[in-house]
Amino acid sequence: MKRFFMKRKNLIVSTVLILCLILSTFALAQQESEENPHKVKNVILMIPDGMTIAHTSLARWYQDGESLAMDEIACGLIRTHSANNPITDSAPAATAYATGFKTQNRYLSIYPEMVSMPGVGQVDEKDFYKPIVTILEAAKKAGKSTGLVFTCQFPHATPAAFASHSDNRNDYENIAEQMVYNQVDVVFGGGYKYIDKNQRKDKEDLARYLKENGFFVTPSWYEAKNFYGQKIWGLFAQDAMHYDFDRNGSGEPSLAEMTQKAIQLLSKNKNGFFLMVEGSEIDWASHANDPVGVISDVLAFDRAVKVALEFAKSRNDTAVIIASDHSNGGMSIGNYSTKYDTAMLNDFLKYIKKAKRTGAGIEELLGNNRTDENIKKIVSEYYGVDNLTQDEINAIKNAKTGELNYVLGPIISKRSNLGWTTNGHTGEDVVLYAYHPNNYIPRGLIDNTEVCDYMAEILGIDLGSFNENAYISNIDLEEKGYNVSIDTSNPSNVQLVISKENKTYIIPQNKNVVLAGSTQYRLKYVSVYIPTAKRFFVSSEVENLIK
Template identity: 30%
Template sequence: MNRRKFFKNGSILTLGTTLLHPFSSIANTIPYKEGTRNKKAKNIIIIVSDGMSIGTLNMTDLYLSRKTGKCSNWLQLYKENKVNRALMDMASASSIVTDSAAASASWGGGVRTNNGSLNVSENGEEYMPLWQKFKQVGKKAGCVTTVPITHATPAGFCINSKSRNAQEEIAEKYLEQKFDLMMGGGDNYFSPEKREDKKDMYQAFASQGYEVVKTRAEMFSASNGKPILGVFDADGLPYSMDRQNNKELLQKVPTLAEMTQKAINAMSNHPNGFVLQVEAGKVDWAAHGNDIAALIYDQVAHDEAIQVAMDFAEQDGETLVIITTDHGNANPGIIYGNEANVNFDSIQEYKHTNEWILNGIGKETSISQIKERVYYANNFALTDEESHQLLRYYTDLQTEDGLYNPRHLPFQDLAKMQQQHNSVGWISMQHSADYVELAMYGPGSSLLKPFVKNTDLHYLMLEAAEI
């Protein structure tokens, strides 16, 4: 059709209405949850388990059910029919397999971008991120995560950047936008001793009225009347399992649920409401490492944050809670076999992650020491041959920068050895093109269709808040 005729004939009116209100046509076709009809969402909490394949959700629910007798909070919401539920297509502009930057940007900017990009198109066009839109209408906005706060998922809701790797610059952009609460890891991108430009971003935030906190105790005692920057580790936070078994980390590093509760406490008294992104970012890192203990325990941490958000939302009545993931990763699952039940239950006896195991080995480590370390962490014995196989990787360790496994430690080999004892298999160490789970509770949840594109979520949040 001729473009001028299209506009002249008035079709733009229909198109514009659809773009501004993409869910209005289906709003009356989905039953409203009791108590949410005709309400708008004053607050929005979106809780993301980064890199969560459906097998991760499934195994964590089984793990909790078999260990505690209670299923996961996420699955309990399904069982009680408390949420609207959908599958979401997470493809990026450049691939059917997205990375976390393009995934978050699809929600944050409402447009699909290339992998690696944050709300910037291939030709340089920038799209205003969602948290900036909410700030402009007077809401408080914040993010908490278990990876660096400058990482792709929080950044995708907050800023524009051609590259997700520009984390020093992303830290500066957070300050420019004056977000109200940002907490996670990432000292490498704030400390003058670690930044390439030697800028002291802690001082920069403090000079703008932020309370800077670096420990769990400082976070709890921080004033709810001031903006907060919380940075609790150099890079990502420790895995939940390793934290649980280390008294020093227990005292120093808050859990995702604790950060979520602090964020809600700090922003919920604002008359115009707040928006909060919560990310279990190290679920993705664990999947990249085929690290089953890290994966399950950090998914449990995500599940505990769900309960914090739901407790608030059910009492508040004006809060939309969104629970999802940005893509699959490694697609783990329990493999059929006569000993599958017993093998999977053995994970309950694990004390540490594979990251803890492998980072405690060096080329000087003896075979007996490797066997002792694995037995202590996993409660099973490696063979001498398996121990030699692991040790071979340490003769020429790499030290270059890189994501997830820069030293090229034998994560995949160890996972295959563990599979004989825990019956958990993995298809890869990379992202996958899953249609992902999406669940919603509260005002605006009735707008959700059974199958959506990732960019639809951007407009649904605006529609729910009547922005």
Template identity: 25%
Template sequence: SSACSTHNDIPIIEQMLDQNVDVMLGGGYNLLAATVREGSTVKKKAENLGYTVVTDRKSLFDLNYGTKTLGVFSNGHMPVEWVGPGGKGADFVKVDDNRVVIFPNAAACELNPDHKGTPRLEEMSKFALESLKNEGAGFFLMIEGASIDKQAHIAKPCGTIGEMLAFDRSVKMAVEFAKEHGDTAVIVTADHGQATQVIYKPETYDGSPIRRDLIPGLYQLLLTRGGHELGVYYGTNNINDQAHTGVNVPIHTYGMDNAYSLMGVIQQTKIYGAMKEFLFN
């Protein structure tokens, strides 16, 4: 799709419908009633183009694979699978009268009750793969762990971690699909880095107290399944709106005809050419 901003939801979904995309699954229930150029709604336009519109997990699972599907399962963004202790994210550390840091007690991430009843990322991925696998000319499927980024922006590490695990399960499913069916490539990458840094409690090395100045950003101390402390820090902004970073991002592939085509340090635009070569040559 082409739009001046990623916030231009209506033009983007209109273009995707007009491009005759076979399967679209995610959030955005609130957009179904929005008016499109023809004067009808997004929902009506989709139905006129042959889409079955579903809005809950059960309705998705009731469909036959191969159904042309528009699935929207939440108002706005999909709810994340994990939240922080008590629903909280990172915050400024507390200090005593001498500005010495009082570290919080480590606490475990929690399941998000708002996620109940919505399909998981790997479930949507399976539906899409099973629906597309018999396409004679091949297919392209994009699976995005979108809230890995969104939760980092608002300094909520448990949200990021839970969505990363959901994405990891989807990648595993995609690789297993590629192994079973052959002639299928899996490419895993990111479009930018984020502010989330996994650190332990800061140290001064000379044994002096940890003062507030050493932790100027937002910090949260989590407890892992193994009972270990996991410190997470955000330092790109002193409010919750954390920024992207300019780090190199990894790229992993499976099943490419040329295993060396996407190795080392590359321009991100090279990925398009590699996918085009695989699909059409």
């Protein structure tokens, strides 16, 4: 009998404790909700690189005036300038979205040393080139899953800005290594050669590193779409992927398919996720003034938007933000020769609607067979153009490898009454689109840095606290009395060497490790070497290791 009462007493105590725990958890959640009633678990940021209002207008007409999925959530405009130029390139533009700070052209998620635009705060000299913690890195530290989806090669400017730090956006090998060591949970896109030891100049086996750290690594979409774990790098092309119109037969997935799979995998984390999706090649088509490429990848991007919005609307914990990083090409519906009071819709769409491939796709079809007859045959079959001039045929014949779209794009644009002002970026505002389950969205004209501020707010992430003491430089360490040197004897593997008493600590660039003899320590952040400034930045907790 006594044992029975003891068991009953223990059961009552246990039940009370469980109830107290449930009530305290509920109270904590309620308090958190009251402090940040707009907080969400998941944020999907979607970047249609280089997309303008002219692009979306033409895309709607291409599908007979039918609205785009993104149209219903248009809510404002974004200023896009960098720290030092009215016209930004993709690196500082993506940096603004990733970090909430402006930097200068070519830089990826590091502070600028050059600030010349009105309203942009000057940076203290000691912080020049210092890495800025990104919202993706902070989300991962906060226990969320992270993902990057794109159609370019993964070390390209936009995805790179979220998971690497550099003063040279074209330094793909070093950027790729940082992104791998940052261990983004889900990466879908192109660029397999940048993790393949046989194709890297430094022979680093980054694919093996990922596998050893629990990632499934594959170049096969079939394998990726049948994967149901949580950590995967699916790189479906050696370099960049095809334009959407040119994918047929390539085995590559669409942007929508990759987005859907990424969401499926990332949403397994009860703490939520941060996902960036880029329509990478809208920008490239714009550089080439290729309207067929623009239509191809604006519509492919919009199908990915539909996937993201359907997921967000099916629950109450997900926000979707769509923001182009800059305008490109100066595209207009109508050019100098257009008589707009008599021009009919078919005058703009006749050839574009007949197009089955982009300019890049036509180049693949032509191969080395650029005879007059084959050029006329292919262009007639895939573009419906039967009246090429001899000058146009010669231009196609003599186009450099990889640049035929720069010839075919203007040929189609001229016949379609479309104007272009440049093969480069332009500096006007871009459209902001946003969805939030409680309709808490930014409106009006905002700065591109405010997109990051908004995402951090609704995720409940204090980016400032992450950045406050994240990195320390070789100069800082020297000032603190440490014996520090930068070993550049192997340019492919620059190292920071810290000596103290009888111990030597070696910190390789791009990795998040410290080597002390046979012992290896892991750091919070990847190490970054800026060769032009001879500055080496390391995760600040290294000081505790070497004390």
